[in-house]
Amino acid sequence: MSLSADILRGHTETIILAQLAAGDSYGYEINKAVSQRSGGAAGFKEATLYTAFKRLEQNGMITSYWGEDGPGARRRYYAITPAGREQLAADRREWSETKAALDALIMKED
Amino acid sequence: MSLSADILRGHTETIILAQLAAGDSYGYEINKAVSQRSGGAAGFKEATLYTAFKRLEQNGMITSYWGEDGPGARRRYYAITPAGREQLAADRREWSETKAALDALIMKED
DNA sequence: CAGGATACCTTGACAGACGAGGTATCCTGT
DNA sequence: ACAGGATACCTCGTCTGTCAAGGTATCCTG
Numbered sequence: 001m002s003l004s005a006d007i008l009r010g011h012t013e014t015i016i017l018a019q020l021a022a023g024d025s026y027g028y029e030i031n032k033a034v035s036q037r038s039g040g041a042a043g044f045k046e047a048t049l050y051t052a053f054k055r056l057e058q059n060g061m062i063t064s065y066w067g068e069d070g071p072g073a074r075r076r077y078y079a080i081t082p083a084g085r086e087q088l089a090a091d092r093r094e095w096s097e098t099k100a101a102l103d104a105l106i107m108k109e110d
Numbered sequence: 111m112s113l114s115a116d117i118l119r120g121h122t123e124t125i126i127l128a129q130l131a132a133g134d135s136y137g138y139e140i141n142k143a144v145s146q147r148s149g150g151a152a153g154f155k156e157a158t159l160y161t162a163f164k165r166l167e168q169n170g171m172i173t174s175y176w177g178e179d180g181p182g183a184r185r186r187y188y189a190i191t192p193a194g195r196e197q198l199a200a201d202r203r204e205w206s207e208t209k210a211a212l213d214a215l216i217m218k219e220d
Numbered sequence: 221c222a223g224g225a226t227a228c229c230t231t232g233a234c235a236g237a238c239g240a241g242g243t244a245t246c247c248t249g250t
Numbered sequence: 251a252c253a254g255g256a257t258a259c260c261t262c263g264t265c266t267g268t269c270a271a272g273g274t275a276t277c278c279t280g
Contacts, residue, residue: 003207003208003211004204005120005268006119006120006235006236006268007121007204007208008120008268009120009236009267010114010116010117010118010119010120011117011212011216012267012268015212015215015216018216018217018218019215026227026228027227027228028227028228029227034215037218038211038212038214038215039211039214041207041208041211042211042212042215044268044269045268045269046227046228046229046269047229047230047231047268047270048267050228050229050230051267052267055267073225073226073227073228073275073276074228074276075226076227076228088216091216092216092217094113094114094117095212095216095217097113097151098117098151099209100151101148101151101152102121102125102148102152102205104147104149105128105129105144105147105148105152106121106124106125106128106202107128107202107205108147115236115237115238116237116266118237119237119267120236122237136258136259137258137259138257138259139258154237154238155237155239156238156258156259156260157237157238157239157240157260157261157262158236158237158238160259161236161237161261162236162237183244183245183246183256183257183258183259184244184245184258184259185257185258186258186259
């Protein structure tokens with residue numbers, strides 16, 4: 001990824017929630033989707049991803065369940081909860097504010 | 111401020127450089143300017159601000175000098191260096207990329 | 221049957237933000 | 251005269267999220 005980690009920091013959980021809002025998924029798949037949808041600009045390290053899942057689950061934003069183990073390695077699926085959807089909505093509003101505030105602060109040439 | 115700290119994290123130095131690009135300034139003044147220009151949405155804690163100054167100076171992005179002490183408390187002024195201006199330009203490009211990437215990742219409703 | 225992709229997880233270290241605390245000067249209201 | 255607030259700087263120790271490194275296990279392809 002080309003974006004520095006500190007810039008993504010604070011958005012990790014929001015990105016995960018946004019992916020799960022489109023349907024249940026599992027760690028590996030979410031990570032690939034994030035890389036692809038951001039054109040390779042963003043991406044999580046596995047340790048970051050799994051600690052974020054743990055945090056989100058402890059805070060009631062997501063729930064998890066083991067997938068039916070067909071062929072391949074076992075998968076732990078995650079699902080967003082109503083509280084998670086509320087959080088996502090709040091995070092989206094905050095992101096809009098962030099864009100406006102930072103544009104005012106750093107993009108002004110004077 | 112209403113924006114959470116982790117979201118500003120990674121932009122602290124960029125914001126300071128952007129303020130200094132408009133002219134030399136000092137800690138207290140920069141902090142007030144940031145609050146005002148962001149409509150109260152952003153703001154630094156003093157400890158954050160001064161550790162960022164130290165980092166920026168160690169990395170050659172800014173230089174500092176004591177102001178002529180007129181009335182009032184003494185002030186340490188900061189000035190952006192050529193390296194700091196280059197960094198600022200790079201940070202602005204990165205911010206544009208960040209906006210595009212995060213909009214794609216979290217603003218899409220599906 | 222080796223090697224790569226898929227898939228999950230933990231531990232310990234590190235860096236940046238910040239609460240709490242400290243110092244010092246000047247101005248305003250009582 | 252002096253308390254309180256604004257201005258202005260700084261440090262220490264704690265907390266939190268990221269991540270390098272390491273580990274486990276399955277499946278597919280050559």
